[in-house]
Amino acid sequence: MDLYTISFYMFAVLLLGSAIVVVFSRNIVRAAFALMITLLSIAAFYVLMMADFVGIVQLLLYVGGILVLILFGVMLTNRQISVDIREGAIQTIPAVIVTSTIGGILAGAIWSTAWPMREAARSVAATAPVIGEMFLTTYLLPFEVASVLLLVALVGAALIARRERKS
Amino acid sequence: MQEYLIGLVGEPLVAYVLMAVVPLVFILVYALVTLYMEMKVAAHIQDRVAYMRTGWHGVLQPFADILKLLQKEDIIPAQADRLLFTAAPFFVFVGTYVGFAAIPFSSGYVGADLNLGILYIVAVSSIVVAGLLMSGWASNNKWALLGSLRSAAQIVSYEIPSALAILVAVMIAGSLNLNEVSKFQEGGIFNWVVFGGPGPVVTKLLLTPFTLTAFFVLLTAGIAEANRTPFDLPEAESELVQGFNTEYSGMKFAMFYLAEYANMFLVSAITVCLFLGGWQSPFGSFMSGPYWGAFWLIAKGMFFVFVQVWMRWTLPRLRVDQLMHVSWKVMVPFMFVCIFAVGLILVW
Numbered sequence: 001m002d003l004y005t006i007s008f009y010m011f012a013v014l015l016l017g018s019a020i021v022v023v024f025s026r027n028i029v030r031a032a033f034a035l036m037i038t039l040l041s042i043a044a045f046y047v048l049m050m051a052d053f054v055g056i057v058q059l060l061l062y063v064g065g066i067l068v069l070i071l072f073g074v075m076l077t078n079r080q081i082s083v084d085i086r087e088g089a090i091q092t093i094p095a096v097i098v099t100s101t102i103g104g105i106l107a108g109a110i111w112s113t114a115w116p117m118r119e120a121a122r123s124v125a126a127t128a129p130v131i132g133e134m135f136l137t138t139y140l141l142p143f144e145v146a147s148v149l150l151l152v153a154l155v156g157a158a159l160i161a162r163r164e165r166k167s
Numbered sequence: 168m169q170e171y172l173i174g175l176v177g178e179p180l181v182a183y184v185l186m187a188v189v190p191l192v193f194i195l196v197y198a199l200v201t202l203y204m205e206m207k208v209a210a211h212i213q214d215r216v217a218y219m220r221t222g223w224h225g226v227l228q229p230f231a232d233i234l235k236l237l238q239k240e241d242i243i244p245a246q247a248d249r250l251l252f253t254a255a256p257f258f259v260f261v262g263t264y265v266g267f268a269a270i271p272f273s274s275g276y277v278g279a280d281l282n283l284g285i286l287y288i289v290a291v292s293s294i295v296v297a298g299l300l301m302s303g304w305a306s307n308n309k310w311a312l313l314g315s316l317r318s319a320a321q322i323v324s325y326e327i328p329s330a331l332a333i334l335v336a337v338m339i340a341g342s343l344n345l346n347e348v349s350k351f352q353e354g355g356i357f358n359w360v361v362f363g364g365p366g367p368v369v370t371k372l373l374l375t376p377f378t379l380t381a382f383f384v385l386l387t388a389g390i391a392e393a394n395r396t397p398f399d400l401p402e403a404e405s406e407l408v409q410g411f412n413t414e415y416s417g418m419k420f421a422m423f424y425l426a427e428y429a430n431m432f433l434v435s436a437i438t439v440c441l442f443l444g445g446w447q448s449p450f451g452s453f454m455s456g457p458y459w460g461a462f463w464l465i466a467k468g469m470f471f472v473f474v475q476v477w478m479r480w481t482l483p484r485l486r487v488d489q490l491m492h493v494s495w496k497v498m499v500p501f502m503f504v505c506i507f508a509v510g511l512i513l514v515w
Contacts, residue, residue: 003180029304033251036297056283056290064293064326068319071300075316126282128343 258298273460314410349445389434435471
């Protein structure tokens with residue numbers, strides 16, 4: 001086994017192990033920290049596929065942004081730290097239908113996609129300039145639409161959070 | 168240096184490990200020096216003399232301090248979350264240490280010559296935030312929790328002006344790779360990005376006010392990200408005992424300390440690489456080369472570490488609202504103006 005394969009399996013074990021902790025942990029803060037390990041492992045997979053820009057952005061947005069926000073939320077609502085999360089099955093039949101449908105779609109997408117092999121991927125050099133150029137030429141409209149959507153979400157969040165109480 | 172090491176030891180894996188250990192060795196030696204410097208500078212600013220008895224002018228004191236820390240009992244509070252409490256110092260130190268991978272110590276040594284070097288450093292610093300939150304929560308202590316929340320909020324807010332200031336330098340140099348940015352600033356002190364980079368004199372004169380502003384914003388935001396005075400609210404001892412590391416003792420406390428010192432050098436090194444020529448000599452081709460490069464980067468970095476120590480004993484601490492005001496209402500608008508102006512000048 002070469003270094004690449006070893007690191008692939010190492011991160012795979014880390015990813016699955018921490019994901020299992022996220023789902024089954026009774027302590028919500030531990031679940032949040034396990035989620036951090038999961039997100040870091042996903043970033044590692046991007047890097048292993050030579051998608052360095054995507055890997056770093058994954059780290060920047062998910063660990064630096066979303067996870068820190070989740071942790072803040074969990075820590076500032078102190079009641080939830082001491083309360084155990086409810087486990088066990090509720091609404092089994094709808095849950096099975098929804099999860100099997102989503103799982104089927106995902107599995108179909110995974111199998112029908114032609115994944116580039118890593119030998120081919122390794123030859124790709126700097127990805128950031130290519131991504132930037134694509135965003136500003138071929139995919140300009142989706143890029144702008146996504147940014148407007150984010151702006152709307154931002155304004156909406158600020159509006160809800162800063163609403164004056166009339167009393 | 169990587170090829171040389173692979174040739175020397177044969178096995179690539181061993182060579183990679185050796186490459187990765189170089190910054191660690193540097194940090195350990197540097198931490199001893201800074202520990203001594205901090206106490207001595209503090210003392211002389213306050214008209215005292217500090218250590219005088221352990222060795223000549225107390226030069227052996229850092230070693231004595233380390234020995235003391237090694238012998239201390241490792242206390243874990245009974246109500247703490249043992250696993251997270253133990254893991255937190257490692258997350259904080261590792262989050263800082265991995266940033267050193269992309270710092271070009273000289274033209275011949277850069278741990279990982281990443282295309283996206285500076286973006287990578289900004290991204291991995293978020294692991295530190297998670298580690299600090301982990302330490303605060305796992306301690307099961309009000310002061311620790313408040314300190315860690317403050318620290319995380321502070322680092323997250325100051326990442327915005329510092330990232331914008333970094334963008335100014337990146338726009339001028341045209342690369343995110345710190346080694347490329349250092350190479351770009353060749354040819355003496357007036358070709359550094361802080362003076363507008365190499366180019367026609369008119370462009371330099373036009374760029375200089377904006378690059379100078381960006382440089383000072385990056386330095387200030389860096390001090391805030393390293394949680395140093397005047398931004399040391401996370402461990403404001405008059406209100407929070409010792410902040411997030413209140414419950415830590417022995418080597419775990421030492422890990423936090425080491426991470427703080429490493430972070431001080433990291434932010435200085437980033438500032439130096441982006442704005443002050445990195446490993447370039449200030450005298451053009453005089454005193455330059457791979458070995459002089461390491462000397463220049465470390466010397467410039469140490470100067471800004473000294474500035475941070477100097478600030479600590481000069482300025483009082485800010486209040487929380489003032490801290491957020493400085494970041495969001497002063498630095499961020501200034502940086503937007505800088506980016507806009509630099510973009511206009513570069514296009515024109």
